């Protein structure tokens with residue numbers, strides 16, 4: 471299978487089965503046995519199409535005699551792949567992009583005229599590409615569904631919402647958090663550089679390295695020795711805001727794959743107890759494997775539903791982390807297909823988040839801390855959930871905190887991180903203190 475075939479399969483699966491692009495893509499890449507160059511091309515093609523799907527469809531609809539929604543999925547996505555290469559990738563000659571898309575349509579379509587259609591539409595696109603007017607509406611220009619573009623325009627204003635959507639289509643940095651129990655940032659950087667990785671120190675977050683040209687991360691000596699783990703700066707900040715200290719007992723109520731637990735255990739210098747829970751039994755292995763690789767034996771993982779009360783945990787923890795399931799709209803840079811999620815089921819998330827918060831708040835000891843976090847940017851899942859909680863729980867109040875970087879809201883206890891403002895994932899966290 472070629473890089474383009476892998477990308478096509480992932481795009482069709484993503485559309486048909488609602489499969490996550492990165493998970494499905496990784497599996498298909500592994501099965502296809504592509505070398506690292508082709509794997510990178512397949513990833514770029516797949517992400518590029520998802521990041522620009524509405525824009526590509528806008529141009530293609532104008533040139534095609536058949537509506538895109540009437541086409542077979544393999545044909546529609548072969549067209550998008552061809553158009554993406556023609557419009558966005560300089561290194562692929564237009565004629566090669568067109569002929570590969572035509573071949574894909576010929577192989578993947580039942581309809582005998584599909585290949586001819588793809589050929590005609592893409593040739594017309596090549597002829598007209600210099601004259602194409604970028605669409606005025608930012609939702610189309612940056613390929614965000616209308617409801618989402620409108621929600622962000624209402625919150626940020628039109629100009630900033632456009633900058634946010636543009637940032638969502640940018641390349642996220644690979645942030646490595648140093649395992650400070652085992653090594654210093656300088657030692658980890660030196661080990662990575664010795665293996666050809668480009669390393670920069672994060673501009674404002676200590677013990678965080680920005681990596682590029684990593685190849686397969688899992689094969690790096692520093693990774694195998696457990697000297698770092700991958701976590702966005704914003705996710706790390708959330709834990710720093712909660713301020714875990716050596717010797718504390720911490721409950722991470724929605725923990726898999728374990729990033730916040732690792733950050734807490736490191737802030738605790740490996741001393742104390744971190745109980746990492748998740749509702750899905752198959753995810754417990756991920757937490758355990760990560761903790762074992764990093765040598766963080768203060769972490770123990772278990773299956774637990776954060777909505778159901780476990781009596782023996784009542785009043786039992788200095789710190790409870792509630793990094794709840796959410797719509798994930800802050801991590802569109804990493805999962806470009808998240809934007810195409812059906813918005814209807816997302817409306818039910820605040821009820822789940824409130825139920826989790828209500829339950830796990832009871833595990834905080836008097837005087838302890840409850841940290842609420844999401845990787846989304848919708849107020850109804852963030853500020854609204856926190857306000858609803860404090861309205862109903864007089865024994866909890868928002869507490870200000872100090873974190874690295876320049877974030878408004880820290881002094882009041884609630885921070886939103888934005889990709890276009892801070893270069894981080896979109897993320898929200900609030901620190902609540904229980905009365906002693």
Ligand SMILES: C[S@@+](CC[C@H](N)C(=O)[O-])C[C@H]1O[C@@H](n2cnc3c(N)ncnc32)[C@H](O)[C@@H]1O
Pocket residue numbers: 705723724725726727728729730731747748749750753774775776777793794795796826845
């Ligand atoms: C945002 S992710 C957590 C990410 C994790 N804290 C980290 O930093 O790596 C949310 C997690 O909550 C888990 N989850 C969803 N519903 C849950 C529930 N009722 N109880 C416990 N865990 C739940 C999901 O399986 C998922 O792993």
